[in-house]
Amino acid sequence: MADNRAVVYVGKGKVEVQDIGFPELVLKDGPGVHPKNVGRKCEHGVILKVVTTNICGSDQHMVRGRTTAPAGLVLGHEITGEVIEVGRDVEFIKKGDLVSVPFNIACGRCQMCKEQKTHVCLNVNPERPGGAYGYVDMGGWVGGQAEYVMVPYADFQLLKFPDKDLAMEKILDLTMLSDIFPTGFHGAYSAGVRPGSTVYIAGAGPVGLAAAHSAQLLGASVVIVGDLNPDRLAQARSFGCETIDLSKHDNLGEQIEQILGEPVVDAAVDCVGFEAHGHGHHHAQEAPATVLNSIMEVTQVGGKLGIPGLYVTGDPGGIDEDAKVGSLKIRFGLGWAKAHTFVTGQTPVMRYHRWLMNLILHEKAQIAKAVNATVISLDEAPKGYEEFDKGAAKKFVIDPHGLVKH
The missing domain is CATH 3.90.180.10 (Medium-chain alcohol dehydrogenases, catalytic domain)
Structure with missing residues (x-):
């Protein structure tokens, strides 16, 4: 054998x-x-x-x-x-x-x-x-x-x-x-990306890049990718994405407005998950709810949020006792008020x-x-x-x- x-x-x-x-x-x-x-x-x-x-x-x-x-x-x-x-x-x-x-x-x-x-x-x-x-x-x-x-x-x-x-x-x-290709595609597809959509992708790791390329395949007019890593942002720009360096900016909506002329997008995708960090002055600190809260803020009323980023029920390295069991401080009231649709879980x-x-x-x-x-x-x-x-x-x-x- x-x-x-x-x-x-x-x-x-x-x-x-x-x-x-x-x-x-x-x-x-x-x-x-x-x-x-x-x-x-x-x-x-x-x-x-x-x-x-x-x-x-x-x-x-x-x-x-x-x-x-x-x-x-x-x-x-x-x-x-x-x-x-x-x-x-x-x-x-x-x-x-x-x-x-x-x-x-x-x-x-x-x-x-x-x-x-x-x-x-x-x-x-x-x-x-x-x-x-x-x-x-x-x-x-x-x-x-x-x-x-x-x-x-x-x-x-x-x-x-x-x-x-x-x-x-x-x-x-x-x-x-x-x-990662189906996962990135699922994130964009479940966020409702269609021809002409403006899209924000949180994270420029492989899944985020796959989601960005998938959004392009689905006909998005503008794909914006946010990350803390300049090399990964450069990779996103290499195939036509706009980018935001989140280590330098606290307010995501303001950066999106500089690109689109308005501080909101039609659809957003979380490709970061539970090891997320803060933005701007807080980028060195882990803050696991940051991405989910930020994409609720910048997604238009009635929009969809694709969430292929991984969240777990057991995290020994979590920043507090809640995070260790997957409980995060998410502004769910904001999502409810904006009638957002959340699509979570592993990709089929x-x-x-x-x-x-x-x-x-x-x-x-x-x-x-x-x-x-x-x-x-x-x-x-x-x-x-x-x-x-x-x-x-x-x-x-x-x-x-x-x-x-x-």
Whole structure:
């Protein structure tokens, strides 16, 4: 049996590449695996040789020690790979297929899956609705920042690329289909972005950049991106966004007015989440409700707020006892008075990934360019985590087998 290596969270601020077991079509006991999931048979699953797997900001929250993730957890929920083994009950996915794996694990059988709410599948996580690979409190499914990984419910979940050669030519774009492109698109789409919209995107990390590019694809007339990091703001400007350096300005509305002539936008997207910092003079201080409150202030009456930014129910590093359990000081009365619509939660990737694949394959979307996709080897993953934590304006793509031409 072939060996397998993976990126493992070993403690606050540290990951290592370690030898782990070669995957089988069963979920075995291990760090973070819910006891009721131990021994779960997955004859409906496949084994993938990982072609690309990306480092995500959500992974970074765990590595910073800002969740209850256990040491020994194999990381990675953004997976693209080649099928090398199929389970007995798999009918339509074949050995040799090149596929994108939605980060949401979904059974395809429960009420939520049948309603396209695959982000809150009722059957994959005994702890609560929704599952994911290599993530805290998500059922314990082994992550895919590895050479090989097991993927359950293959017929339902996997997005097969129709032409393998073409897919490998565009792999740096297609690798974004497992998470950040659908997540960014979901943020913009659920915020009601349409032709002519003016849009504010909070955060110029990879998801924020994906949301900005998605807003452009949806026809926005102006996309404004706000962040504290000048390098990431420069990346947003590289594909036509307006930007606001939030480290220099306390009043977001005033900065938007300088761009648009009015202090409000039609739609706003929070791509920051619970580790948000204050604006202007307070930018060095963590203030987890800052983004949510600011986007309520600058979104027009009756507007929508897309909130793909991550918020958690357990944060050991929270600034106070409320923040440690996900309770934030949000001006909900302001949102109520302005009749805002809030769309929260993980992204139901399967709702969007085929649309976005076609945009990539037909050269209508350039998501890899927008997020500055940067290829690294599996052994370089710890360094990639370090650079990402320092604010690198890059989306790190791990290439475990050296298959990506770049």
